[in-house]
Amino acid sequence: MQKGYKMQEIIKAVQDIAIKISEVLKYGDLGYATSSNATGDTQLKLDILSDEIIENRLKELKCVSSIISEEKESPLLIDKDGEYIIAYDPLDGSSLVDVNFAVGSIFGIYKGALDAKNLVAAIYTVYGPRVELVVCQDDVRLFRLDRAGEFKFIKTLELKEKGKLNATGGTQKGWSDSHRSMIKSLFDDGYRLRYSGAMVSDLHQVLLKGGGLFSYPATPDAPNGKLRLAFEVLPFAYIYEKAGGATTNGVNSSLLDIKIEQTHQTTPCYFGSKFEIDRVRNG
Numbered sequence: 061m062q063k064g065y066k067m068q069e070i071i072k073a074v075q076d077i078a079i080k081i082s083e084v085l086k087y088g089d090l091g092y093a094t095s096s097n098a099t100g101d102t103q104l105k106l107d108i109l110s111d112e113i114i115e116n117r118l119k120e121l122k123c124v125s126s127i128i129s130e131e132k133e134s135p136l137l138i139d140k141d142g143e144y145i146i147a148y149d150p151l152d153g154s155s156l157v158d159v160n161f162a163v164g165s166i167f168g169i170y171k172g173a174l175d176a177k178n179l180v181a182a183i184y185t186v187y188g189p190r191v192e193l194v195v196c197q198d199d200v201r202l203f204r205l206d207r208a209g210e211f212k213f214i215k216t217l218e219l220k221e222k223g224k225l226n227a228t229g230g231t232q233k234g235w236s237d238s239h240r241s242m243i244k245s246l247f248d249d250g251y252r253l254r255y256s257g258a259m260v261s262d263l264h265q266v267l268l269k270g271g272g273l274f275s276y277p278a279t280p281d282a283p284n285g286k287l288r289l290a291f292e293v294l295p296f297a298y299i300y301e302k303a304g305g306a307t308t309n310g311v312n313s314s315l316l317d318i319k320i321e322q323t324h325q326t327t328p329c330y331f332g333s334k335f336e337i338d339r340v341r342n343g
């Protein structure tokens with residue numbers, strides 16, 4: 061009972077965060093800050109403001125031991141008696157805010173040490189024409205913000221055995237021959253290209269449309285991939301596998317097998333329906 065109550069506190073905090081960030085996106089300053097984050101991305105003022113909104117709200121939770129953010133160099137201690145580490149990307153896809161594309165926030169909730177086997181929930185928000193929230197503990201639930209400022213449950217999300225969408229990340233001239241031919245084989249089978257450059261929105265689309273493949277491989281300009289393990293890749297791997305899909309880094313049978321060695325570690329990543337992940341693994 062206590063555990064459920066604490067998770068409900070975290071979910072409520074993310075709901076409050078989503079409402080606040082969706083507001084600053086509408087009317088905030090789109091300019092760049094003078095700083096960059098731990099992975100060298102130039103920070104938008106909105107990246108920093110979103111991170112502050114999240115930090116301030118999570119600081120209110122006694123159940124959180126520490127927070128890890130894409131926008132913070134190192135973990136921030138919240139409460140030494142807390143049980144949960146929350147690792148998050150405060151504003152994923154923020155480089156698309158200036159063109160008014162959908163962006164979002166991604167949260168991995170770890171009980172105990174920062175390790176995929178300790179993931180007990182994953183949550184993400186999407187700031188688009190509507191504000192949406194996906195909460196995954198055992199199943200994957202979609203919620204939508206209504207006129208009254210409440211998140212209403214819409215439906216449970218599941219991936220089909222095989223989909224139709226192909227979200228192809230990474231600099232194409234840097235793709236390996238095997239990756240290029242795997243991607244081409246899906247297009248030759250009639251898959252549709254769906255890629256915006258915001259991971260959270262692209263993975264939301266594949267999930268809501270029932271399936272397909274999202275890939276961000278290793279390339280010469282990103283030899284360990286670009287997407288961050290602790291607060292982007294593992295939360296979505298947890299969600300996709302709970303939704304009946306599969307994931308891999310091209311070698312492991314699941315992204316959830318990867319050990320977190322550093323806070324801002326990246327990995328090549330593939331998320332999708334089982335048929336497409338089988339295609340990645342077996343060509």
Ligand code: P6P
Pocket residue numbers: 152153154155229230231257258259260286287
């Ligand atoms: P590229 C956004 O900056 C991000 O971290 C992810 O949201 C997105 O999937 C990826 O980078 C896009 O990278 O190299 O395709 O522009």
